[in-house]
Amino acid sequence: xxxxxxxxxxxxxxxxxxxxxxxxxxxxxxxxxxxxxxxxxxxxxxxxxxxxxxxxxxxxxxxxxxxxxxxxxxxxxxxxxxxxxxxxxxxxxxxxxxxxxxxxxxxxxxxxx
Amino acid sequence: xxxxxxxxxxxxxxxxxxxxxxxxxxxxxxxxxxxxxxxxxxxxxxxxxxxxxxxxxxxxxxxxxxxxxxxxxxxxxxxxxxxxxxxxxxxxxxxxxxxxxxxxxxxxxxxxxxxx
Numbered sequence: 001x002x003x004x005x006x007x008x009x010x011x012x013x014x015x016x017x018x019x020x021x022x023x024x025x026x027x028x029x030x031x032x033x034x035x036x037x038x039x040x041x042x043x044x045x046x047x048x049x050x051x052x053x054x055x056x057x058x059x060x061x062x063x064x065x066x067x068x069x070x071x072x073x074x075x076x077x078x079x080x081x082x083x084x085x086x087x088x089x090x091x092x093x094x095x096x097x098x099x100x101x102x103x104x105x106x107x108x109x110x111x112x113x
Numbered sequence: 114x115x116x117x118x119x120x121x122x123x124x125x126x127x128x129x130x131x132x133x134x135x136x137x138x139x140x141x142x143x144x145x146x147x148x149x150x151x152x153x154x155x156x157x158x159x160x161x162x163x164x165x166x167x168x169x170x171x172x173x174x175x176x177x178x179x180x181x182x183x184x185x186x187x188x189x190x191x192x193x194x195x196x197x198x199x200x201x202x203x204x205x206x207x208x209x210x211x212x213x214x215x216x217x218x219x220x221x222x223x224x225x226x227x228x229x
């Protein structure tokens with residue numbers, strides 16, 4: 001199984017400041033034939049299902065604010081929130097869908113400092 | 114709009130089975146696979162497998178192989194997940210998820226509690 005490791009486990013950021021979440025996979029999730037990274041990011045708020053933010057590592061889902069960005073390739077990925085808003089308080093997960101079983105990171109909890 | 118609506122919470126005894134339904138609307142049901150993901154309290158999301166909504170082919174995570182069955186009823190645009198031989202560690206929220214190039218629509222979740 002591909003192991004997804006997220007860090008930090010949690011972070012507290014002031015409103016309007018940058019939040020950076022890292023995700024590392026135990027093997028590459030870049031498929032060479034189409035040059036796509038099979039990596040997604042989700043946001044989950046309490047009592048709600050996860051919400052898709054990015055797929056193919058950096059393709060923003062419809063309706064996701066542009067203060068969110070996804071980057072990285074191969075085994076190392078980053079989710080950045082450039083100007084944290086109160087509504088961004090949540091747990092963020094990365095997921096690989098390169099091969100089965102699909103696996104998720106352990107989550108990063110983002111709070112307001 | 115796309116919606117996946119799941120059945121309600123269940124309380125089950127160890128050793129029994131549970132069946133969760135997931136009714137899709139807002140898109141052509143057979144055009145996208147349905148995946149199942151669960152989330153136990155304070156645990157990471159765990160993928161269980163998926164079903165091809167068109168032809169019914171299934172792929173199960175090795176962890177659940179032999180204990181889980183996915184089904185679908187195309188006439189009702191509904192997918193089902195049945196988990197057998199329940200144990201306390203199966204207590205979790207179970208989600209159905211629309212698959213494909215992206216996993217963009219999730220059901221609201223079904224809490225399954227396994228307790229004697």
